[in-house]
Amino acid sequence: MLDLKFIRENPDAVKRAVQVKYVDLDIDELLTIDRELVALKQRVEALLTERNANAKRVPKAGAEERPALIQRGKDLAEEIKALEPQQRAHEEQLRHLLLKVPNIPLDSVPVGKDDSENVELRREGTPRTFEFTPLDQVELLEKQGWADFERVARVSGSRSYLLRGEAALLEMAVLMYAMDFLAGRGLTPLSTTALVRPETLMHSGHFPGDEDSVYKLADDDLMLAGTVEVPINSLYAGEQLSAEQLPLAFAGISAAFRREAGSAGRDVRGLIRVHEFRKVEQYVLCRADQAEALKWFETILGNAEGILQGLELPYRVVQNCTGDMGAGKVLMYDIETWVPSEAKYRETHSCSYLGDWQARRTGLRYRDEEGKLVYAHTLNNTGIAVPRVLVPLLENHQQADGTIRVPAALRPYLGGREVLGKPV
Ligand SMILES: Nc1ncnc2c1ncn2[C@@H]1O[C@H](COS(=O)(=O)NC(=O)[C@@H](N)CO)[C@@H](O)[C@H]1O
Numbered sequence: 001m002l003d004l005k006f007i008r009e010n011p012d013a014v015k016r017a018v019q020v021k022y023v024d025l026d027i028d029e030l031l032t033i034d035r036e037l038v039a040l041k042q043r044v045e046a047l048l049t050e051r052n053a054n055a056k057r058v059p060k061a062g063a064e065e066r067p068a069l070i071q072r073g074k075d076l077a078e079e080i081k082a083l084e085p086q087q088r089a090h091e092e093q094l095r096h097l098l099l100k101v102p103n104i105p106l107d108s109v110p111v112g113k114d115d116s117e118n119v120e121l122r123r124e125g126t127p128r129t130f131e132f133t134p135l136d137q138v139e140l141l142e143k144q145g146w147a148d149f150e151r152v153a154r155v156s157g158s159r160s161y162l163l164r165g166e167a168a169l170l171e172m173a174v175l176m177y178a179m180d181f182l183a184g185r186g187l188t189p190l191s192t193t194a195l196v197r198p199e200t201l202m203h204s205g206h207f208p209g210d211e212d213s214v215y216k217l218a219d220d221d222l223m224l225a226g227t228v229e230v231p232i233n234s235l236y237a238g239e240q241l242s243a244e245q246l247p248l249a250f251a252g253i254s255a256a257f258r259r260e261a262g263s264a265g266r267d268v269r270g271l272i273r274v275h276e277f278r279k280v281e282q283y284v285l286c287r288a289d290q291a292e293a294l295k296w297f298e299t300i301l302g303n304a305e306g307i308l309q310g311l312e313l314p315y316r317v318v319q320n321c322t323g324d325m326g327a328g329k330v331l332m333y334d335i336e337t338w339v340p341s342e343a344k345y346r347e348t349h350s351c352s353y354l355g356d357w358q359a360r361r362t363g364l365r366y367r368d369e370e371g372k373l374v375y376a377h378t379l380n381n382t383g384i385a386v387p388r389v390l391v392p393l394l395e396n397h398q399q400a401d402g403t404i405r406v407p408a409a410l411r412p413y414l415g416g417r418e419v420l421g422k423p424v
Pocket residue numbers: 226227228229258260271272273274275277279281347348349350351380381382383385386387388389
């Protein structure tokens with residue numbers, strides 16, 4: 001959400017953001033409602049002043065004047081009462097529209113419609129050339145008896161998965177490795193729930209807009225967050241933090257749930273796109289200083305790259321274009337990791353800077369050096385998400401005999417194992 005004052009003073013900048021982010025919103029309509037609401041409030045204010053002045057005259061008035069004054073008081077009270085529903089309706093409508101106003105992207109963000117117009121910034125690591133025909137994720141899992149997609153589909157329906165034996169250990173090892181890595185880089189580990197109150201999804205910016213992606217537990221007025229960014233972002237909602245408390249930097253882990261309503265037919269096999277997964281998330285809340293925030297952007301991007309380098313996986317960094325960055329972002333890079341069986345890079349991380357857009361909707365403020373209450377800036381990036389990252393991990397490190405070479409960084413989390421699986 002942007003500051004209404006900013007929108008009033010910079011309508012063209014906001015209209016451009018609406019246009020390049022393909023947001024369905026009419027800024028002129030919002031400003032009209034805003035003007036009407038200001039006029040309504042001024043009208044109510046004038047009537048209240050008149051009613052108070054009138055009320056003061058009643059006790060001093062003579063007998064012949066008093067009835068008229070009392071009647072005037074009643075008429076004024078009626079007029080004020082009649083305006084209240086209009087004022088409330090305008091306030092609700094303005095609030096709903098304000099929640100849809102997109103953030104202003106940095107000038108450096110490429111304008112584009114969708115991910116096909118994202119810009120590759122750099123590649124790290126060289127995709128392996130195999131001296132044998134490599135297997136894909138599902139073939140590797142099934143060859144080692146590490147998965148049973150048919151059986152779990154009977155239990156949980158489509159886009160479900162189970163990992164058995166060493167693959168289950170591998171999933172845990174990857175999560176622990178990422179948590180350890182980020183803790184070593186100074187982020188505070190945090191393990192929490194995906195069960196959230198609905199307003200937390202408005203806080204994070206997922207609502208309005210992402211309602212279709214979220215599982216809802218209607219009997220309990222709770223929902224299942226699609227990323228631990230949501231509960232972490234709302235932890236301090238409505239509080240006044242002190243500048244000394246900042247920056248907050250968490251490495252959070254929880255289960256993550258997504259309906260994937262819009263993904264019909266995509267990635268239906270295997271581990272890439274499932275309804276429940278686990279993610280280690282980097283979340284930063286810092287002072288309202290773009291230079292500092294952009295340093296944090298580089299930091300959490302670098303952390304994720306460090307994790308992938310430790311896993312010895314080739315990847316590339318792309319800058320998301322305006323049409324693929326979502327309403328709240330000022331800047332966004334995806335990290336895509338090489339998947340041999342698809343012979344292409346697939347998204348495994350998403351790094352975002354949101355300015356104070358997310359903090360404003362969440363009510364995340366701190367008292368700055370001058371004692372002023374200021375909305376903080378927030379950023380987030382994936383640390384690691386399983387099972388998706390297991391796809392490049394298994395495929396890139398497979399050996400001719402179907403076993404998996406364990407990257408050195410992971411071995412401490414797998415009891416020192418250097419190889420997973422049996423030659424088949
Ligand atoms: N349905 C899914 N199944 C498996 N992994 C998923 C799924 N959806 C997202 N992920 C993983 O979670 C990562 C982050 O998801 S994201 O929506 O792009 N971004 C976020 O959630 C941000 N909070 C940064 O983590 C993705 O890059 C991907 O690795």
